[in-house]
Amino acid sequence: MDDLVQAMGGTGISKSQVSRLCEEIDERVDAFLTRPIEGEWPYLWIDATYLKVRQGGRIVSAAVxxxxxxxxxxxxxxxxxxxxxxxxxxFWTEFLRDLVRRGLGGVKLVISDAHEGIRAATARVLSTT
Incomplete structure (x- = not known):
């Protein structure tokens, strides 16, 4: 991180500054991901991609x-x-239920790649296809 800050013209950054910045970023991301969803949302695009992530000291594939x-x-x-x-x-069912708990409503059309998990979850949670 120190090399990155210096490459951007800074003078360096301590480990405690990095920790504080990461904590602030985590708080902002959490606030974004848990914010209320207000109003009607007739169109919903949902999809996933797989990325390599570090989990328990191992690199594994995860659906984002x-x-x-x-x-x-x-x-x-x-x-x-x-x-x-x-x-x-x-997984899709819980993802969609979380959106509904936060206020998602009025969905009339779900656009996706027709993955079987998505189709079943949207039918169950949103009563759409």
Whole structure:
């Protein structure tokens, strides 16, 4: 991190400064991921991609999911992001339930790659296909 700061023209950064910055970033990310979802969101795009992540000292493949909604005013917004072991139905179901708990409503159309887990979860949680 110190090399990065110096490359950007800074004079260096201590380990405690890095820790404070990471803590602040974590708080902001958590606030973003748990914020209330207000209004109607008739269109919802959901998908996942796989990335390599470090878990318990090992490098493993993890599904990173994202939900992007379009509200009734036509505004597009990232509504949720999550990381899981796979795109299985239980993971998608919990991801969508979390969005609903935060206020997601009015979904009329879900756009996805028709993964079986997505199809089953959207039918169960959002009553859409």
């Amino acid at each position: 999911t994202i939900a992007v909604g379009v509200n009734t005013d036509g505004r597009r917004e990232v509504l949720g992001v999550s990381i899981g072991a796979s795109e299985a139905e239980p």
